[in-house]
Amino acid sequence: MVKTDVFIEKAINEIQERAKGKKVVIALSGGVDSSVCAVLAKRAIGVNLVPIYVDTGLMRKGETERIKTVFHDFHPIIVDGSHEFFTALSGITDPEKKRMVIGEIFIRIFEREAKKSKAEFLLQGTIYPDRIESEGGIKSHHNVGGMPIDIDFKGIIEPIQDLYKDEVREVARTLGLPPEISDRMPFPGPGLAVRVLGDVTEEKIRIVREANHIAEEELINQYNPWQCFAALLGLGTGVKGDNRIHGWIVALRAVNSRDGMTADPVPVPFDHLCKIGQRITSEIPEVSRVVYDISPKPPATIEYE
């Protein structure tokens, strides 16, 4: 990448040129990519920027409240799309289909909101690895390959589409964003939907959200992994009191990586893993088994779907 401040100036100029005098909606997710884009766009076009945060119902614990606080000055429009997402995802088990469905609903919500605010452009935080993986047919990122063809926008602006994640973080720091944002670990666009194997229900999302929260609390500060999370693998047998029950199997994953293209498992000490497992099964009664994933990428991917 060219020098960070040169990149910033160029990106701001390009946004100004493309969106001259027009309103632009931005999909604010709270991650480093969309936050960097929001700051660049705010500097470029000021009040013509319309930030929209969609609560898909598939977000991490406390995320919507966090957005309201952290991006207070951006006055984001908060849209509760959870009902729409859960309805559309009902019965869908194929991971790519999930991504397509989520991408489709996302864009339709944005079109609706854009019409209300008379915005003509959509600004997205797509980064280089998203494009590579979508173009290479590995998976369709919901903001790239999962995008419906007939998008009702005059244009899409993707200011950081040539950057890797670590470069985006550097830009974030240079823009003065706090470490809470610049160092925030990646979270997939389709959210917790790809952390539930098979079909998505509100109940499964509630369980994986709680497990994910515990995984983050236990692992982030102690090991500073590139990414960590919990996923819901399926039902297995367990015992509660004298009874054999069906309980959920939760997988914990913590990896180190440079850009998500390859990754290695974090060697979390066994004692700590047991403690996390105990926390999860006692705080979430529906879970009876916790496993730790020791797979590197490749051959595994970071997410489960």
Ligand code: XMP
């Ligand atoms: P995988 O699972 O492919 O993940 O090894 C590599 C990185 O990409 C994130 N990821 C996604 N991000 N939309 C996104 O915006 C997606 O559909 C998606 N799938 C995976 C994943 O969390 C990891 O950081």
